[in-house]
Amino acid sequence: MKTNMKGRHFVSMMDFTGEELETILETGFDFKRMLARGQRHEVLEGKSLGMLFTKPSTRTRISFETGMTQLGGHAQYYTEETTQIAHKETWEDTARIMSRYLDALMIRVYDLEKYGMARDIVATLAANATIPIINGLDDKEHPCQTMADLMTIIEKLGADWRRKKIVMSWAYAERVKSPGVAQSMLAAASLLGMDLTIAHPEGYELDEAYMSFARKAYKQSGGKLSVVKDIYKACNGADVIYAKSWGSLKMSKKDDNAYRAQFREDWRIKPKHFEIANKVANYMHPLPADRGQEVANEVIDGPMSVVYDQGENRLHAQKAVLALVMR
Amino acid sequence: MKTNMKGRHFVSMMDFTGEELETILETGFDFKRMLARGQRHEVLEGKSLGMLFTKPSTRTRISFETGMTQLGGHAQYYTEETTQIAHKETWEDTARIMSRYLDALMIRVYDLEKYGMARDIVATLAANATIPIINGLDDKEHPCQTMADLMTIIEKLGADWRRKKIVMSWAYAERVKSPGVAQSMLAAASLLGMDLTIAHPEGYELDEAYMSFARKAYKQSGGKLSVVKDIYKACNGADVIYAKSWGSLKMSKKDDNAYRAQFREDWRIKPKHFEIANKVANYMHPLPADRGQEVANEVIDGPMSVVYDQGENRLHAQKAVLALVMR
Amino acid sequence: MKTNMKGRHFVSMMDFTGEELETILETGFDFKRMLARGQRHEVLEGKSLGMLFTKPSTRTRISFETGMTQLGGHAQYYTEETTQIAHKETWEDTARIMSRYLDALMIRVYDLEKYGMARDIVATLAANATIPIINGLDDKEHPCQTMADLMTIIEKLGADWRRKKIVMSWAYAERVKSPGVAQSMLAAASLLGMDLTIAHPEGYELDEAYMSFARKAYKQSGGKLSVVKDIYKACNGADVIYAKSWGSLKMSKKDDNAYRAQFREDWRIKPKHFEIANKVANYMHPLPADRGQEVANEVIDGPMSVVYDQGENRLHAQKAVLALVMR
Numbered sequence: 013m014k015t016n017m018k019g020r021h022f023v024s025m026m027d028f029t030g031e032e033l034e035t036i037l038e039t040g041f042d043f044k045r046m047l048a049r050g051q052r053h054e055v056l057e058g059k060s061l062g063m064l065f066t067k068p069s070t071r072t073r074i075s076f077e078t079g080m081t082q083l084g085g086h087a088q089y090y091t092e093e094t095t096q097i098a099h100k101e102t103w104e105d106t107a108r109i110m111s112r113y114l115d116a117l118m119i120r121v122y123d124l125e126k127y128g129m130a131r132d133i134v135a136t137l138a139a140n141a142t143i144p145i146i147n148g149l150d151d152k153e154h155p156c157q158t159m160a161d162l163m164t165i166i167e168k169l170g171a172d173w174r175r176k177k178i179v180m181s182w183a184y185a186e187r188v189k190s191p192g193v194a195q196s197m198l199a200a201a202s203l204l205g206m207d208l209t210i211a212h213p214e215g216y217e218l219d220e221a222y223m224s225f226a227r228k229a230y231k232q233s234g235g236k237l238s239v240v241k242d243i244y245k246a247c248n249g250a251d252v253i254y255a256k257s258w259g260s261l262k263m264s265k266k267d268d269n270a271y272r273a274q275f276r277e278d279w280r281i282k283p284k285h286f287e288i289a290n291k292v293a294n295y296m297h298p299l300p301a302d303r304g305q306e307v308a309n310e311v312i313d314g315p316m317s318v319v320y321d322q323g324e325n326r327l328h329a330q331k332a333v334l335a336l337v338m339r
Numbered sequence: 340m341k342t343n344m345k346g347r348h349f350v351s352m353m354d355f356t357g358e359e360l361e362t363i364l365e366t367g368f369d370f371k372r373m374l375a376r377g378q379r380h381e382v383l384e385g386k387s388l389g390m391l392f393t394k395p396s397t398r399t400r401i402s403f404e405t406g407m408t409q410l411g412g413h414a415q416y417y418t419e420e421t422t423q424i425a426h427k428e429t430w431e432d433t434a435r436i437m438s439r440y441l442d443a444l445m446i447r448v449y450d451l452e453k454y455g456m457a458r459d460i461v462a463t464l465a466a467n468a469t470i471p472i473i474n475g476l477d478d479k480e481h482p483c484q485t486m487a488d489l490m491t492i493i494e495k496l497g498a499d500w501r502r503k504k505i506v507m508s509w510a511y512a513e514r515v516k517s518p519g520v521a522q523s524m525l526a527a528a529s530l531l532g533m534d535l536t537i538a539h540p541e542g543y544e545l546d547e548a549y550m551s552f553a554r555k556a557y558k559q560s561g562g563k564l565s566v567v568k569d570i571y572k573a574c575n576g577a578d579v580i581y582a583k584s585w586g587s588l589k590m591s592k593k594d595d596n597a598y599r600a601q602f603r604e605d606w607r608i609k610p611k612h613f614e615i616a617n618k619v620a621n622y623m624h625p626l627p628a629d630r631g632q633e634v635a636n637e638v639i640d641g642p643m644s645v646v647y648d649q650g651e652n653r654l655h656a657q658k659a660v661l662a663l664v665m666r
Numbered sequence: 667m668k669t670n671m672k673g674r675h676f677v678s679m680m681d682f683t684g685e686e687l688e689t690i691l692e693t694g695f696d697f698k699r700m701l702a703r704g705q706r707h708e709v710l711e712g713k714s715l716g717m718l719f720t721k722p723s724t725r726t727r728i729s730f731e732t733g734m735t736q737l738g739g740h741a742q743y744y745t746e747e748t749t750q751i752a753h754k755e756t757w758e759d760t761a762r763i764m765s766r767y768l769d770a771l772m773i774r775v776y777d778l779e780k781y782g783m784a785r786d787i788v789a790t791l792a793a794n795a796t797i798p799i800i801n802g803l804d805d806k807e808h809p810c811q812t813m814a815d816l817m818t819i820i821e822k823l824g825a826d827w828r829r830k831k832i833v834m835s836w837a838y839a840e841r842v843k844s845p846g847v848a849q850s851m852l853a854a855a856s857l858l859g860m861d862l863t864i865a866h867p868e869g870y871e872l873d874e875a876y877m878s879f880a881r882k883a884y885k886q887s888g889g890k891l892s893v894v895k896d897i898y899k900a901c902n903g904a905d906v907i908y909a910k911s912w913g914s915l916k917m918s919k920k921d922d923n924a925y926r927a928q929f930r931e932d933w934r935i936k937p938k939h940f941e942i943a944n945k946v947a948n949y950m951h952p953l954p955a956d957r958g959q960e961v962a963n964e965v966i967d968g969p970m971s972v973v974y975d976q977g978e979n980r981l982h983a984q985k986a987v988l989a990l991v992m993r
Contacts, residue, residue: 052384052385054385057706058706058708058735058736058738059735060731060732060735060736062728065421068420068421068422068423068425068426069421069422069423070422070423070424070428070433070436070437071423071436071440073415073417073421073422074389074415074437074440074441075440077387077413077415078387078415078440078441081385081386081387081412081413082385082387084385085735086413086731086735086740088727088728088731088732088743089415089416089421089743090727091421093722094719094722094723094727094743094745095722095723095724095727096722096723096724096725096953096954097724098722099722099954100954101724101953101954102957105953105954105955106724108974109724109725109953109974109977110724110728112974112977112978112981113725113728113729113732113978113980113981114728114732299423299428299432299436300423300426300427300428300432303429320435320436320439323436323439324439324440326440327439327440379711379712381712392748395747395748395749395750395752395753396748396749396750397749397750397751397755397760397763397764398750398763398767400742400744400748400749401716401742401764401767401768402767404714404740404742405714405742405767405768408712408713408714408739408740409712409714411712413740416742416743416748418748626750626755626759626763627750627753627754627755627759630756647762647763647766650763650766651766651767653767654766654767
C-alpha cells in the first residue's frame with residue numbers, strides 16, 4: 013500500500029506507480045462498501061472542489077459533485093463563459109488565484125484545434141497551481157474513467173483479473189472523439205501488469221509516447237501487451253471487450269471521416285463479436301455510446317453489458333482520488 | 340397518516356391518495372415550524388438531488404436547492420446544454436446513469452412541439468430510473484406548486500378549508516402557458532374532497548383525462564366540482580380566486596393568440612372581481628404573474644394577495660416531498 | 667468594536683462607519699487564522715446565499731461559494747438567463763420571492779447603458795428584500811474588493827498602515843471598466859482616516875458624490891486625501907501603488923477610447939514607477955489585470971506584487987461580511 017498522495021495532481025496515469033493505483037482502487041472499494049452500508053465518510057468536510065468544464069458532461073460532473081457531497085465537502089461547477097477566462101484571464105493566473113480559494117480543481121478540456129493543446133492547458137494549470145489538478149478528460153487521457161474501468165474489471169473478473177484477456181478496441185462512430193480512454197487504460201494496464209490487447213484499424217495508432225511508456229512499464233510489471241488490427245482476432249477468447257471510437261492522430265478530421273466509413277460493419281460491436289469471446293465476457297463502454305454505430309443495442313442492452321456498473325464506479329473511484337490527494 | 344412513500348416518483352397528483360397528500364402537507368407544516376424555531380432537520384444528510392431544467396426558473400430552482408441544504412443534502416443544477424443530452428444521449432440512458440449517482444432527480448420540461456411530449460419525457464425517466472423522479476412542471480401538471488397552494492389555502496382559510504369556495508380560473512395573458520397548475524389542483528382537490536370551481540372561456544377546457552379522473556375521485560371524496568364559463572359567476576362568493584393563464588389544448592398557438600384577445604378585460608383579475616367575492620377572499624398566483632394582463636397591480640399588491648406566502652410554501656411543501664420519497 | 671450588523675445590506679461603503687469596517691476586517695483576520703489552523707467555524711450552518719451574476723466572474727463567485735461552504739452553508743449560482751428575470755419578472759418581485767427562500771443575496775451587475783443603472787437595480791433589490799443584499803460589484807462600487815484590499819494593506823504595511831501613502835490610480839487599458847474599486851476605496855479610506863492619493867488623468871474624475879462624501883468623512887476621521895493628475899507625482903514616496911483602469915464618467919465610450927490612447931505609456935505601471943516609490947512598496951490590482959496595458963509583467967509578477975494575497979483576502983473578508991450580516 014502506498015498512501016502518501018496528498019497534494020498530488022491526477023493528470024496522467026504515467027505519473028503514478030502500480031502500487032499507487034492499487035491503493036486508489038482499494039480506497040474506491042472501501043468507499044463503495046461504506047456508502048452501501050450507510051456509513052458516513054466525510055473526510056473532506058468543509059473542502060471545496062472546483063470543476064471547470066469546456067464541454068458538456070453528465071457522468072463526470074454528477075459523479076464529482078455527488079462524490080464531494082458524500083465526502084462532506086462541496087463541488088462548484090464552472091464553464092469558460094462564466095469565468096474570467098471569457099475575458100482572457102490567462103491559465104497561469106487562473107491557476108494561481110483558484111489555488112487561493114479551492115482545495116482542488118478538476119478540468120475537462122478536449123477537442124481543440126490540435127492534439128495536445130488540451131493537455132498543454134492542463135499542464136499549465138498543474139505547473140501554476142498549489143492545489144491538486146484533476147484531469148476530467150483531456151485530449152490525451154481520461155484517468156478518472158480508467159480508475160472506474162479497473163474497479164469494474166476487478167469486480168467482474170475476480171481475483172485472477174490480471175491474467176484475463178482485456179480488449180481495448182477502437183470502434184466505429186461518425187463523431188470523432190478523444191483517444192484518452194484507450195491511452196489511460198494502456199498506461200494503467202502496463203503499470204499493473206495486465207493482459208491487454210489494443211485493437212484498431214491501420215491509421216488509429218495510439219500516441220507513441222503512450223506505447224513506448226507501456227512497453228517499458230510492461231517489462232517491469234510482467235504483464236502482456238498485444239496490438240492487433242483485426243477486431244475478430246482481438247475478440248477471440250476475450251474476457252472483456254471494451255470498444256469505443258477515437259479519432260486518428262495522423263489524419264485530418266475530414267480525411268478521417270472519409271476513411272473510417274469502411275470500418276462501419278466490422279468495428280461495430282455486435283453479438284457475433286461475443287460469440288468468439290469467452291463465455292462470460294463483458295462489454296464495456298464509458299458512455300455515452302453512439303448506439304447503432306459503436307455498438308448494437310443487443311450488446312449494450314444485453315447480459316454481457318456492464319456499462320452502468322462501470323459508470324457507477326466513476327463515483328467510487330473519483331472519491332478515492334479526491335480523498336487521497338485532497339485530505 | 341400514510342407515510343410509506345419511500346422511493347415513489349412525484350410526477351402526477353393522480354398517482355397519490357388523499358391520505359398521502361395530507362401526510363405530505365402535514366410534513367410540510369412540521370418543517371415550516373422547525374425552520375421558524377431554528378430546529379435542525381437534516382434528514383437527508385449527504386444525499387444528492389439532481390435538478391434538470393430545460394427552461395428558466397426562479398422559485399422551483401431556489402426552493403429545491405435551499406430545501407436540500409436545509410435537509411442536510413445538496414442539489415445539483417443542470418441544463419440540457421451542460422449535459423450529454425446535448426450530445427443526444429437518450430433519456431433512457433440518462434435515467435439509468437443518473438440513478439447510479441443521485442438519490443433523486445427533479446425535472447422541469449414543458450412547451451415542446453405538442454401537448455404531452457414533455458410528460459412523455461418525464462414518464463420515460465420514471466420508467467428507467469431507480470431513484471424518485473420529481474416533476475418540477477411539465478406540460479400536464481405542476482404537482483409541487485399544488486402542494487404549496489394547498490398549504491397556503493389551509494393556512495389562510497383555517498380548519499374549514501374543504502368547505503370554502505376555491506376558484507381555479509383561467510386568466511388573460513399574451514404569452515401562452517401550461518395548464519399544469521390548474522390540472523394538478525383539479526386532481527388534488529378531487530382527492531381531498533374540496534369545493535372547487537374551474538372557470539375558463541370556451542376553448543380552454545382542461546385535459547379530459549384530468550376531468551374524468553376528478554369526477555370519479557369526487558364521488559369517493561365527497562367534495563364539490565363546478566365548471567363555469569363566466570368569471571363573475573365563478574368569483575361570486577369565492578374564498579379564493581386563483582387565476583392564471585393557460586393555452587388552449589384545442590387551438591394552435593396562432594389561433595389561440597387571435598382568439599384570446601377578446602377576454603382581455605373580463606379575465607384580468609381586478610378589484611371588481613373581489614367585490615363580489617367573500618369579504619376575506621384571497622388572491623393566489625404561482626408567479627411570475629404577467630402584471631397588467633393576468634392581474635391588476637391593485638390586486639396582486641393588495642391586501643387580498645397571498646402570492647408571496649404561497650411562493651414561500653414551495654420550499655416547505657417540496658421539503659416534505661423530498662424527505663418522504665428520498666429518506 | 668461595533669458588531670450588530672445582522673440583517674444589514676452590504677451595498678455601499680458609505681452606509682457603514684469606520685468602526686463597523688474595522689469590525690469586519692478583524693473578523694476577516696479571525697477567520698483567516700481559524701482556516702489556517704484547521705478550526706471549524708460553521709456559523710452559517712444550513713443557510714443559503716443566492717449569487718446572481720449578470721457578468722462572468724472568477725474571484726467573486728469562487729470566493730463566495732467557498733466561503734459559504736467553509737461557514738457551513740451553501741451558495742447558489744444564478745445568471746439572468748436561468749431565472750425568471752429572463753421572462754421579465756420584475757426586480758421588485760425577484761427580491762420579494764428570493765427573500766422567502768434565501769438567507770442573503772449577492773448580485774453582480776455593471777456595464778449597463780448608463781452609469782448608475784446597475785446601482786439602481788441593486789437599490790431596488792435592497793428596498794424590496796427582507797434579507798441582506800450584498801454588492802458583488804456594480805457600476806458605482808466594489809465594496810467586497812475594498813474589504814479584501816484593506817486586509818491586504820494592513821497585512822503588508824503593519825500597525826502603522828493608516829499613515830502609509832496609498833495610491834489609488836487610474837491605469838491605461840483598452841477595455842473600459844467600472845470605477846467601482848476606486849470609489850469604494852475612497853469611501854473606506856475616508857471613514858478609516860487613511861492617507862490616500864487618488865491619481866488619474868483629466869477626464870477620469872470619480873463620481874462627485876463619492877468625492878464629497880470622502881471630503882466630509884475625512885474631516886471626522888483625520889486622514890489625508892490628495893488628488894493628482896500626474897502619475898509620477900503620485901508614485902513618489904508611495905507605499906502602495908494600486909492602479910487599475912476605469913471608464914470616464916464624462917465621455918462616451920467612443921470618445922473615451924480615442925482620448926485614453928495618449929496615456930498608454932505613462933499610466934502603465936512599470937518598474938520605473940516603483941523606482942520613485944518607497945523601497946518596500948506594494949503593487950496591488952483586483953485582477954484580472956490587462957497585462958501589458960495596465961501593468962508590465964515585471965511588476966505584476968515581480969517581488970512588489972501582492973495581487974494573489976490580495977485576491978485570497980476576498981475569501982476571508984467576504985466570510986466576515988456574510989457571518990456578520992447573515993447570522
